[in-house]
Amino acid sequence: MKKLLFLGMPGSGKGTQAKLLAEKGFKHISTGDVIREAIKSNNPEIEKYKEYMAQGGLLPDEVIFDLIEKNVSGEDKYILDGAVRTLPQAQFAKEKSLVDTVIFFTLNPEVAHKRLSDRNEGREDDRKEIITKRFREYEEKTKPIINFLKENFEFHEIDANPTIEEIHKKVLEILKLE
Numbered sequence: 001m002k003k004l005l006f007l008g009m010p011g012s013g014k015g016t017q018a019k020l021l022a023e024k025g026f027k028h029i030s031t032g033d034v035i036r037e038a039i040k041s042n043n044p045e046i047e048k049y050k051e052y053m054a055q056g057g058l059l060p061d062e063v064i065f066d067l068i069e070k071n072v073s074g075e076d077k078y079i080l081d082g083a084v085r086t087l088p089q090a091q092f093a094k095e096k097s098l099v100d101t102v103i104f105f106t107l108n109p110e111v112a113h114k115r116l117s118d119r120n121e122g123r124e125d126d127r128k129e130i131i132t133k134r135f136r137e138y139e140e141k142t143k144p145i146i147n148f149l150k151e152n153f154e155f156h157e158i159d160a161n162p163t164i165e166e167i168h169k170k171v172l173e174i175l176k177l178e
């Protein structure tokens, strides 16, 4: 159980949990972070999708396949954070044996929405109307892949309502890392 996929709606805290777990020696691979970094450093392959992200849309699957492969290369202990959000991405993860365990963070959308609008990271896509678009993308493209993930990988669901520390404890428990 070393190839993890963290999944959940925007605002579910999966990134925060991935950062905490990374302290246990997992490489943290957040496709969102990788894309933001690439845009900041004017990477021409990614920069052209800047508007997709700014508007809360998903980037094309082929671009994500590439990002994932580059980042998992040579690694066998990592957390893919938000890196699988569509069926083709999930199928890709299966074909390439990139995931063995999925942790799905669940939260009610109103709470998630509030968390995102309250956080202050200066992200363009944390604006109210863009949050709504990101939720729609999640509902339409990511939620429908849950069954596929359940059928193909070890799958755990965690209630993302409690405190960061409580959720972290639960993650450690599931991964038998305590």
Ligand code: AMP
Pocket: 010, 030, 031, 032, 033, 035, 052, 053, 054, 056, 057, 058, 059, 060, 064, 081, 082, 083, 084, 085, 089, 125, 134
């Ligand atoms: P995040 O930081 O995880 O909230 O991701 C921010 C944005 O990056 C998303 O709204 C998408 O525009 C893009 N993105 C990140 N991961 C993916 C993915 N697996 N597939 C498509 N787009 C992604």
